[in-house]
Amino acid sequence: MAIIxxxxxxxxxxxxxxxxxxxxxxxxxxxxxxxxxSANVGKGTMYEYFRSKEEVVFELALILMQEHSQIxxxxxxxxxxxxxxxxxxxxxxxxxxxxxxxxxxKQFVALALLHPKDEMLEFHAKSxxxxxxxxxxxLQEGVNSGDLHSNILALSEGMFCIGDGLFIQSSxxxxxxxxxxxxxxxxxxxxxxxxxxx
Numbered sequence: 001m002a003i004i005x006x007x008x009x010x011x012x013x014x015x016x017x018x019x020x021x022x023x024x025x026x027x028x029x030x031x032x033x034x035x036x037x038s039a040n041v042g043k044g045t046m047y048e049y050f051r052s053k054e055e056v057v058f059e060l061a062l063i064l065m066q067e068h069s070q071i072x073x074x075x076x077x078x079x080x081x082x083x084x085x086x087x088x089x090x091x092x093x094x095x096x097x098x099x100x101x102x103x104x105x106k107q108f109v110a111l112a113l114l115h116p117k118d119e120m121l122e123f124h125a126k127s128x129x130x131x132x133x134x135x136x137x138x139l140q141e142g143v144n145s146g147d148l149h150s151n152i153l154a155l156s157e158g159m160f161c162i163g164d165g166l167f168i169q170s171s172x173x174x175x176x177x178x179x180x181x182x183x184x185x186x187x188x189x190x191x192x193x194x195x196x197x198x
Contacts, residue, residue, distance in 0.1 A: 010049065012059070013039070014039040014050070014056070015059035015063060017038050017040065018038050018039055018060070019100065019104070021034065021035065021038045022035075022057065022060070022104070023103050023104075026107070027053055027054070027111075030053065032052075035053060054115060054117075054120075057104060057108055057111060058119070058120055058123065060104045064100065064104055067101075068098065068101050072088070072089065076138070081142075081147065082138060082139065082141065082142030082145075082147055082191075083187065083191045083195070086135075086138060086187055086191075087184060087187055090163050090187065091180070091183075093164075093166065093179060093183060094179045094180040094183065102167075106171060112124055131160075132156075132157070132160050135160050136156045136160075139152050140153065147195060148191075149194050149195075149196060152190070155190065159187075159190060162183075162186060167179065170182075
């Protein structure tokens with residue numbers, strides 16, 4: 001009797017098996033053969049599921065972002081104020097528990113900038129839009145509850161983008177150690193201005 005392979009799950013398993021060597025060596029320092037060895041599959045099997053090393057990073061970004069969304073949703077539910085929720089939303093950029101996703105995200109962004117492929121750009125656009133709508137909905141909840149001035153909604157896109165910008169700048173300048181302080185100071189300043197004092 002032939003063994004039926006769940007190709008979707010197999011693709012995920014291969015990508016996840018490649019995560020550790022990608023994080024340790026970086027994608028550019030790995031060959032497809034080394035990645036296949038990490039996944040305990042042949043090089044031919046690797047190419048059956050992925051056309052390139054870059055596609056493995058794309059798959060990993062997809063998997064890890066889905067996991068992150070669930071973890072973040074649960075964490076936000078434990079927060080009482082909009083300020084706390086926005087800080088929780090933003091801690092992806094510095095919280096140690098998101099280290100692997102951040103590293104894969106950096107490699108994904110580099111690939112999307114240097115070697116843009118339609119599916120990568122579409123994935124990034126959709127992910128960004130989904131996260132932004134989520135971020136904006138948290139601010140809208142704060143406005144609806146009477147905690148925030150409605151003017152904060154005009155700042156939502158800038159607030160959302162500042163996290164990415166600070167993260168990329170800190171990555172390039174190797175100053176990630178004070179990123180949390182910078183981001184929390186920024187959020188606190190906005191909320192000090194926009195919160196309705198009771």
